[in-house]
Amino acid sequence: MTKVLIVxxxxxxxxxxxxxTQAGADVEIVEASADWRPGGIGLALQSAPQRATKSLGIHEDLVHVGRRHDVIDMCAADGTPIAQMPQLNVNTPEDPPLLGMTREAVHDVMVSAVERARIAVRLGTTVEDMVTSEDHADVALSDGTHVAVDYVIxxxxxHSALRQRLFPDAAEPAYAGQSIWRAAAVCPPGLDRYTMMLDGPIRLGLVPLPDGRLYLWMLDSGIGAARPPREDLLRLFHERLARFGGFAPAVASQLTDTDQVDFRALTWLLMAPPWHAGRTLLIGDAVHTTTPHIxxxxxxAIEDAVVLGELAASGLAFPELAEKLAARRFERARAVVETSLQLSQWEQPPGPPEPAAPGRLIGQTLAFLAQPL
Ligand SMILES: Cc1cc2nc3c(=O)[nH]c(=O)nc-3n(C[C@H](O)[C@H](O)[C@H](O)COP(=O)(O)OP(=O)(O)OC[C@H]3O[C@@H](n4cnc5c(N)ncnc54)[C@H](O)[C@@H]3O)c2cc1C
Incomplete structure (x- = not known):
């Protein structure tokens, strides 16, 4: 049985x-965090990666904890509706085109599936050292134990430590020129649809979630990468929110404590293959970090995993498996990272070449991503 360590x-x-595990491997996960809770607030899953979650057997559970969005309402800063953006559906009509969830709910669904699959998880544990030979990797873990595996994921x-270890010259994620504010709130009565509003350098998203909750995100091209001092955070956040009408004031009035507000600079990274060195293959954000524009x-990350499972099930062994994985995945990763970065840049001065350019680019990229993995 092939043994794999996932970091x-x-x-x-x-x-x-x-x-x-579905492909028959014996898998163990090591996770650095001792309490293993997800960062961030909300997460939207597009239709094509939902297809990938079907093959992992977790789609129904995600739909159960998510809220379906068929369209996004595009509004002026005062809340006046301008247009509706229908969301692409590559699955059956019953499936949600776009699925809005809390990060906690996504995490819990995935943890339950990992438990059902009887995958061992060591929390508060990371890789201390790794010695690679022709046919296996001997990994020293921070809990003082060693594991010998066929390969490491x-x-x-x-900010992958494994990327830094294996590819010391590889670039680190770069600042995209925008930052994001995020908050959780109660969804105001009447706000039924995913709503976006634009005002100059600020774009606001209000995403209704299940159980009357709301995920607010606000892209900011005017503030820079540095996190403002804690004592200024709430004031700066409200100054920006005050530009918006519609449902925004009803959400803003709930956000009265600095601890409710999350701020971070947006970064991106696209690493050209190879994504493996020795007997370790990098996947997910470790090789393609994207801004959240689509x-x-x-x-x-989930699609990477599904392709990895397919290749493993076909009997491919390392390093051919790693080469094929990067070859199959690079163009999709490039489409997401480059499109998202372009959209980010068009939200910064001097703006897009024409008003229709962002919508057209999103449509083209999602159509490309709708193709089978
Ligand atoms: C503002 C924002 C909004 C986003 N919104 C969306 C969205 O709506 N939809 C969407 O699809 N994507 C979204 N994303 C992207 C998404 O969050 C990431 O692409 C995704 O989390 C990547 O998954 P990952 O497992 O590769 O990395 P991560 O989610 O970063 O997970 C890495 C894990 O490894 C652990 N770890 C780190 N270092 C070590 C180590 N040395 N040893 C052991 N464990 C370690 C961490 O604790 C963590 O649990 C958004 C991103 C941002 C920044």
Whole structure:
């Protein structure tokens, strides 16, 4: 039985665990965090990666904890509706085109599936050292133990320590020129649809979630990468929110504590293959970190895992498996990262070449991503 160590228990790591277990491998996950809770607030899953979650057997559970969005309402800053953006559906009409969930709910669904698959998970544990030979990797873990495996999957996220170890000259994620504010709130009565509003350098998204909850995100091209001092955070957040009408004031009035507001700079990374060195293959954000403009980063990570499982099930062994994985995945990763970065740049001065350019690019990219994996 092929033995695999997965480093990182985020979407890429957990999905890889499920896919490789289905392919008959003996899998263990090590996760650095001791309490293993997800960062962030909300997550939208596009239709094509939902297809990937079907093959992992978790789609129904995700739909159960998610809210379906068939269209996005595009509004002026005062809340006046301008247009509706129908969301692409590559699955059956019963399936949600876009699925809005809390990060916690996605995490819980994936953890339950990992438990059902009886995948061992060591929390608060990471890789200390690794010695690779012709046919296996001997990995020293931070809990003082050693494991010998056929190969290692590096799913340790955008600031991957394994990437730094294996590819010391590889670029780190770069600032995209925008930052994002995020908050959770109660959904105001009457707000039934995913709503976006644009005002100059600020774009606001209000995403209704199940159980009367709401996920707010606000892209900001005017503030820079540095996190404002804590004492200024709430004031700066409200100054920006005050530009918007419609449902925005009803949401803003709930956000009165600095701890309710999350701020971070947006970064991107696209690593050209190879994605493997020695007997370790990197996947997910470790090799392709995207800005969230088409809500596809976790989707890419889950798709990576499904392709990995398919290749493993076909009997491919390392390093051919790693070469094929990167070859199959690079163009999709490039489409997501480059499109998202272009959209980010068009939200910064001097703006897009023409008003219709962003919508057209999104349509083209999602049509490309609708193709089978
Ligand atoms: C603002 C924002 C909004 C987003 N919105 C969406 C969205 O709506 N839809 C979408 O599809 N995507 C979205 N994304 C992208 C998505 O969050 C990521 O692409 C996704 O989480 C990547 O999964 P991953 O498993 O590769 O990495 P991560 O989620 O970063 O998981 C990595 C895991 O590895 C662990 N780890 C780190 N280092 C080590 C180590 N050395 N040893 C062991 N474990 C380690 C971490 O604790 C973590 O659990 C968004 C991203 C951002 C920044």
């Amino acid at each position: 990182g228990g985020g979407p890429a790591g957990m999905a890889s665990g499920l896919a490789l 590096g799913a340790d996220g955008a 809500s596809y980063g976790a989707g890419l």
